[in-house]
Amino acid sequence: MTQPTARPLAAPGHTAVDYEERVDFARLRAYRLSRARAALEASECGAFLLFDFYNIRYTTQTWIGGALGDKMTRYALLTRAAQDPWLWDFGSAVRHHQLYSDWLPDENCRPGMLGMRGAVAPSAGLMVSAVAEIAGMLRDAGLADAPVGVDIVEPAFLFEMQRQGLRVVDCQQAMLDARVIKSVDEIVLLTQAAAMVDGVYADIVGALRPGVRENEIVALANKRLYEMGSDQVEAVNAISGERCNPHPHNFTDRIIRPGDQAFFDIIHSYNGYRTCYYRTFAVGRATASQRAAYATARAWMDAAIATVKPGVGTDEIAAVWPKAADFGFADEMAAFGLQFGHGLGLGLHERPIISRLNSLREPVELREGMVFALETYCPADDGFSAARIEEEVVVTADGPRVLTLYPADELVVANPF
Numbered sequence: 503m504t505q506p507t508a509r510p511l512a513a514p515g516h517t518a519v520d521y522e523e524r525v526d527f528a529r530l531r532a533y534r535l536s537r538a539r540a541a542l543e544a545s546e547c548g549a550f551l552l553f554d555f556y557n558i559r560y561t562t563q564t565w566i567g568g569a570l571g572d573k574m575t576r577y578a579l580l581t582r583a584a585q586d587p588w589l590w591d592f593g594s595a596v597r598h599h600q601l602y603s604d605w606l607p608d609e610n611c612r613p614g615m616l617g618m619r620g621a622v623a624p625s626a627g628l629m630v631s632a633v634a635e636i637a638g639m640l641r642d643a644g645l646a647d648a649p650v651g652v653d654i655v656e657p658a659f660l661f662e663m664q665r666q667g668l669r670v671v672d673c674q675q676a677m678l679d680a681r682v683i684k685s686v687d688e689i690v691l692l693t694q695a696a697a698m699v700d701g702v703y704a705d706i707v708g709a710l711r712p713g714v715r716e717n718e719i720v721a722l723a724n725k726r727l728y729e730m731g732s733d734q735v736e737a738v739n740a741i742s743g744e745r746c747n748p749h750p751h752n753f754t755d756r757i758i759r760p761g762d763q764a765f766f767d768i769i770h771s772y773n774g775y776r777t778c779y780y781r782t783f784a785v786g787r788a789t790a791s792q793r794a795a796y797a798t799a800r801a802w803m804d805a806a807i808a809t810v811k812p813g814v815g816t817d818e819i820a821a822v823w824p825k826a827a828d829f830g831f832a833d834e835m836a837a838f839g840l841q842f843g844h845g846l847g848l849g850l851h852e853r854p855i856i857s858r859l860n861s862l863r864e865p866v867e868l869r870e871g872m873v874f875a876l877e878t879y880c881p882a883d884d885g886f887s888a889a890r891i892e893e894e895v896v897v898t899a900d901g902p903r904v905l906t907l908y909p910a911d912e913l914v915v916a917n918p919f
Contacts, residue, residue, distance in 0.1 A: 508900070508903075511689065511690075511693045511896065511903055511905065512690055512693060513690070513693045513694050513696075513697040514690065514694070516694065516731050516772075524690070525687045525690050525691060525773070526687055527687070528605075529685070529687055530685060530687040530688065530691075531563040531605055533685040533687070533688075534560045534561065534563065534681075534685075535561055535563070535587075537560075537680040537681070537683075538550070538557075538560060538561045538580060538677065538680050539580065539585075540680065541673075541676040541677060541679060541680040542580055542581075542582060542651070542673075542676070543582065544676070545651060545673065545676050546648070546649055546671065547648060547649045547650060547651040547671060547673060548581065548582055548583075548640060548643075548645030548647075548648025548649065548650065549579055549580060549581040549582065549640060549645060549648070549650050549651070550579070550580045550650075550651040550652075550653070550673045550676075550677070551577060551578075551579050551636065551650055551651065551652050551653075551673075552577060552578045552579075552580065552652075552653050552673075552677070553574055553576075553577050553652070553653060553654050553655055554653040554654050554674065554677070555571040555572070555576075556681075556774075556847075556848040556849040557578070557653050557674075557677045557681075558576060558577070558578045558589070559774055559848055560677070560680070560681060560848055561578055561580055561587050562578050562587050562589045562603075562606060563603065563605060563606075564589060564591070564595075564599055564603055564606070565733075565774060566591065566592060566595045568734050568736075570592050572619075573592075573618045573619055574616060574617075574618075574619050574654075574655075574656050574659075575592055575614060575615055575616050575617070575618055576589070576590060576591045576592055576595075576614060577589075577590050577614060577616075578590070579636060579639065581639070581640070581643055581645060582643075582645065582648075583643035583644065583645060584643070586605075586606060586607055586610055587606075587610065588610045588611075588612065588639070589606065589610060589611050589612070590612050590613065590614025590632070591611065591612075591613065591614060592613075592614070592615070593613065596611045596612060596613050599611045614632065615628055616628050616629055616632055616656070616659060617629065617656075617658075619656065620656070620658070624658040624662070629658055629659050629662045630662060632659075633659070633662045633663050633666050633668070634666065636650075636668075637666050637667070637668060640668075648669075649669045649670070649671040650663065650668050650669065650670055650671070651670075651671055651672065651673025651676065652670050652671070652672070652673060653672075653673055653674040653677055654674065655670075678852060678853050679853070681847055681848065681849075681852055681853075682845060682852065682853045682854070682869075682872060683869060683870075683871040683872065684847060684871050684872070684873050684896075685871075688775060688847065688873075689871075689873065689896055691772060691773050691774070691775040692775045692776075692777075692846060692847070692873055692894070692896075692905060693905050694772050694773075694775075695732075695770065695771060695772040695775050695776065695777045696777050696779065696894055696905040696906050696907070697907075698727060698730045698731070698732065698770070698772060698777075699727075699768045699770070699777050699779045699906070699908070700906070700907050700908045701726065701730070702722075702723050702726045702727060702768060703766075703768075703781055703908040704908070705722060705723075705726055706719055706722065706723065706766060706781075706783075706916075707783065707914065707916045707917075708916075708917075709722055710758065710764065710783055710785055710916035710917060711758070711785070711786075711916070711917050712757075712758060712759055712760045712785060712786065713757060713758070714757070714758050715755050715756060715757050715758065716740035716741070716742055716753045716754050716755065716756050716758065717740070717753055717754065717755045719738075719740045719753075719766065720738045720740050720753050723735070723738045723766070723768055724738065727768075727770050731772060732770045732771065732772055733771055733772065733773065733774065734770060734771045735768075735769075735770040736769040736770060736771065736776070736850065737767070737769045738753065738766065738767065738768055738769070739751055739752060739753055739765075739766060739767035739780075740753035740754075740764070740766050741753065741764065741765055741766070741890075742756060742758045742759075742762045742763070742764035742765075742785070743756065743758065743759055743762040743763070743764070743886070743887075744886040746763055746764070746765065746881075746882075746886060746887050746888040746890075747881045747882065747885070747886050747887060747888040748881075749840065749879060749888065749890065751839075758785055759785070760785060760786045760787065760919070761784070761785065761786060761787050761788075761789065762784070762785045763782065763783070763784055763785075763788070763792045763795075763882070763887040763888065763889070764782070764783050764784075764785055765780055765781065765782040765783070765888070765889070765890040766780065766781055767779065767780045767890070767892065769850060771848075774848045775846075775847060775848065776846055776847070776848070776849070776850050777846070777894065777906075778844070778846060778850060778875045778877075778892060778894070779875075779892055779894065779906050779908075780877060780890045780891055780892035781891070781892075781908055781910060781914075782796060782799075782889045782890050782891060782910075782913065782914075783913070783914050783915070783916045784913055784914070784915045784916065785915075785916055785917070786915070786916070786917060786918060786919045787915065787918065787919055788913055788915050789882075789884065789887070791882045791883050791884040791887060792882055792884070792887045792889070792913065793912075793913055794882065794883070795880045795881065795882035795883070795887060795888060795889040796880070796889040796891075796912065796913040797912070797913075798880040798889070799878045799879060799880035799889040799890065799891050800878075800889075800891060800910070800911065800912070802822070802823055802824065802841065802878040802880070803876060803878045803891050803893060805822040805823075806819050806822055806823065806843070806876050806878070807876065807893060807895060807902050807904070808902075809822060810868060810895055810897060810901060810902035811868065811897070811901045811902070812868055812869055812870050812897060812899065813867060813868065814867070814868045815861075815865035815866065815867055815868070816843070816854050816855075816856045816861040816865045816866045816867075816868065817861045817862050817865035818865075819843060819856050819861070819876075820841075820843075820856055820857055820858045820861040820862055821858075821862065823841035823858060823878070824841065825858065826858070829879075829880065829881060830881060834857070834858045834859040835859060837858075838857060838859050839857075839877075840877070840878075840879040841857065841858065841877070841878055841879065842856065842857050842876075842877045843855070843856030843857070843874050843875060843876045843877065844856070844874060844875055845872065845873065845874045846873050846874060846875055846894060847873065852874075853866065853872075854866040854868070854872065854874060856874070856876070868897050869897065870897055870898060870899050871896075871897065872896075872897040873894065873895070873896050873897070873905075874894070874895060874897075875892055875893070875894045875895070876892065876893050876894075876895060877890070877891070877892045878890070878891050878892075889913070891910055892906065893905075893906050893910070894906045
């Protein structure tokens with residue numbers, strides 16, 4: 503008797519409806535805060551002070567435009583003494599949170615401004631008053647003598663914390679550990695994000711003809727993703743022809759030509775959850791050299807996916823990939839990021855990071871609920887073409903489930919002559 507095929511991972515519609523259970527955002531918020539609180543309780547710290555954009559979203563369930571996300575001006579405080587975090591945010595965003603983010607008490611949302619990565623000098627005193635406010639809150643909570651965990655920080659702010667008597671330790675490791683196991687709602691959001699890119703690749707294949715420029719493909723991908731509801735297109739790599747080898751990790755205005763090999767990486771987020779999704783195509787026709795490189799990259803990918811299951815070490819995945827010298831690099835540092843795996847979630851590069859550079863020395867055990875991307879790259883023997891493949895994988899009790907569904911078992915020739 504034929505065994506039933508496992509049901510696909512759900513990629514439901516994006517709107518809220520009464521007739522299907524889709525993403526439960528209240529459950530998602532509760533899960534993320536509980537994971538962050540558990541990380542705090544397991545640490546030596548009395549509080550976590552968070553500047554990392556993704557950690558802030560994970561704990562406070564708030565988000566503002568990406569242009570402000572790297573300015574080190576918004577921050578959150580999670581303490582042992584209170585269930586809810588405090589959030590200091592940019593200008594009128596605070597009033598918006600008070601109106602629409604009902605899970606945060608109004609008094610926990612406060613305006614904050616530290617200097618926009620030094621554009622306002624520390625001598626203006628903004629950091630002095632911010633640290634004094636935090637130190638006072640910790641004293642009132644009986645936590646003044648406990649270490650304060652910080653994830654990332656401007657040096658001037660760190661020095662001011664120390665000047666005011668706070669003992670600062672690293673909490674980024676704890677927060678990354680908290681974020682490593684995805685809930686059912688996070689996996690649905692990651693699947694929805696990948697489904698959007700599935701569709702974009704269909705559009706790219708239709709447009710991938712001689713005469714189109716790399717930047718036009720980037721524009722197409724951005725337009726389609728934002729039309730479908732992406733909240734941030736972080737990057738689109740578009741690499742073709744002689745630019746494929748070595749891999750430059752960017753795009754240009756190069757005109758794509760007949761017979762080019764071309765590969766693309768689409769990095770965007772839906773409700774904060776990211777994709778990293780490479781596909782390689784031939785334009786019009788493919789050479790034997792291009793097909794051979796693709797088959798090798800696919801074999802390396804299939805070997806890696808076959809290894810994935812709970813309890814396996816990341817060293818076992820990295821071991822199936824070729825050594826750097828085997829595909830033309832001096833050492834693993836020089837080849838880093840080509841045969842590669844990285845966790846996906848609110849951040850693009852979460853845990854686990856999988857490569858021969860680090861995993862053979864310090865392996866991480868795979869656990870159910872981890873989600874990561876696996877990437878392979880194989881230069882062609884023509885000296886300039888190359889194949890790049892990436893699959894996003896969920897670790898389940900039954901082994902790997904692949905989220906990225908645009909066909910990649912063999913080299914796709916776009917618009918064959």
